[in-house]
Amino acid sequence: MVTLADVARHAGVSSSTVSYALSGKRSISTQTRRRIEQAITDLGYHPNAGARALAGKRSHIIALVVPLHTEVYVPTMMEIAIAVTVTARQYGYDVLLITNDEGPDGVRRVAASGLADGVILMDVRLDDDRVPVLRDQGTPAALIGLPDDPSGLACVDHDFAAAGALCADHLADLGHRDVAFIGYGSAVYRRHAGYAARTLHGFGERAEQRGVRFLHRPCEGSYESTAGTLARIIADRPATTGFVVQNEAAIGPLLSLLRASGRTVPEDASVVAICPDQLAEQYAPRLTAVTGPRKELGPVAVDQVMARIDAAADGSAPQDDLLLLSPELVIRESTAPAPRRATTTKEH
Numbered sequence: 001m002v003t004l005a006d007v008a009r010h011a012g013v014s015s016s017t018v019s020y021a022l023s024g025k026r027s028i029s030t031q032t033r034r035r036i037e038q039a040i041t042d043l044g045y046h047p048n049a050g051a052r053a054l055a056g057k058r059s060h061i062i063a064l065v066v067p068l069h070t071e072v073y074v075p076t077m078m079e080i081a082i083a084v085t086v087t088a089r090q091y092g093y094d095v096l097l098i099t100n101d102e103g104p105d106g107v108r109r110v111a112a113s114g115l116a117d118g119v120i121l122m123d124v125r126l127d128d129d130r131v132p133v134l135r136d137q138g139t140p141a142a143l144i145g146l147p148d149d150p151s152g153l154a155c156v157d158h159d160f161a162a163a164g165a166l167c168a169d170h171l172a173d174l175g176h177r178d179v180a181f182i183g184y185g186s187a188v189y190r191r192h193a194g195y196a197a198r199t200l201h202g203f204g205e206r207a208e209q210r211g212v213r214f215l216h217r218p219c220e221g222s223y224e225s226t227a228g229t230l231a232r233i234i235a236d237r238p239a240t241t242g243f244v245v246q247n248e249a250a251i252g253p254l255l256s257l258l259r260a261s262g263r264t265v266p267e268d269a270s271v272v273a274i275c276p277d278q279l280a281e282q283y284a285p286r287l288t289a290v291t292g293p294r295k296e297l298g299p300v301a302v303d304q305v306m307a308r309i310d311a312a313a314d315g316s317a318p319q320d321d322l323l324l325l326s327p328e329l330v331i332r333e334s335t336a337p338a339p340r341r342a343t344t345t346k347e348h
Contacts, residue, residue, distance in 0.1 A: 002045040011039035060093050062305060063116035067101035067123050073248045076294060083298030091306055104133045111139045118305040126192040140308035142301040145194050154304035154321040158292040160195050161202030163327040166290050167244045167272045168203050170329055172210035175338035176242035179214045180233045184247050186218040199246055221249025230257050241338045246274040255283060266336035285333035292327045
């Protein structure tokens with residue numbers, strides 16, 4: 001790892017001069033500053049938050065990286081972002097919101113700029129290529145999401161595997177034996193979004209344990225794509241009586257299409273949504289839903305990143321910190337026992 005002393009040698013100045021140039025504590029001649037800046041660029045030196053704190057200079061800014069993909073449910077993401085901002089202010093910090101999907105280059109740019117003391121990442125993928133950058137640079141960071149390898153990281157997330165299992169258990173308890181899982185668009189699964197992959201895995205594993213046949217169909221969420229998805233489900237599994245939906249945009253179209261096909265919810269088909277409570281309450285019938293405390297994700301992530309900023313300033317090693325928030329199943333009017341005719345057909 002490139003050090004401040006390496007930069008000083010490359011620029012032909014003392015380490016204290018480099019420190020003054022970075023901290024702004026003393027005026028440095030334009031020529032000397034340019035030599036130092038060129039050395040930093042040549043060597044790829046990234047002053048971390050701990051070094052700035054030891055030099056008596058913190059930016060008091062946290063960078064919140066929220067890539068806004070087209071398939072992301074923006075209201076939930078913004079609710080988390082607001083919670084992060086409010087909690088950060090309690091620490092005397094402001095939040096820099098970064099919405100472009102710049103991948104590891106974006107994280108590297110933020111760390112190298114010295115603009116932020118720490119970083120919070122959202123929309124974390126299982127094999128997220130931003131994580132190695134955080135590890136290599138020693139950037140104080142917290143993740144709202146869970147990568148495949150969380151070692152050395154601070155992470156907070158919903159327990160999406162448990163959320164999927166709750167859906168499978170609820171429908172199995174009601175006697176449904178053929179169930180369809182309608183997920184996000186295929187692009188979400190191709191980029192290995194943790195929330196989608198973990199929910200599907202938890203649902204599938206529990207469904208198999210409960211003897212429930214299931215199929216998974218990605219869906220783009222428009223009325224037309226939902227219609228095509230439902231038509232394929234009915235063609236492949238005519239006896240399907242239970243639907244789990246992890247795609248906020250597809251909920252309304254699915255309910256309309258079920259009614260149009262002569263299937264009454266919940267008498268002929270039960271629907272469980274993985275969505276915020278306020279969204280579940282908007283539909284008729286009101287949706288049985290699995291949800292989690294979204295507002296807690298932001299405050300926990302801020303607490304985690306602040307602990308790491310302080311550890312960097314003290315020169316101590318931060319502890320791994322992984323917290324999964326338990327989901328909750330709220331039973332409403334969209335689920336009921338499986339139709340008897342479907343049960344009879346299955347038995348024969």
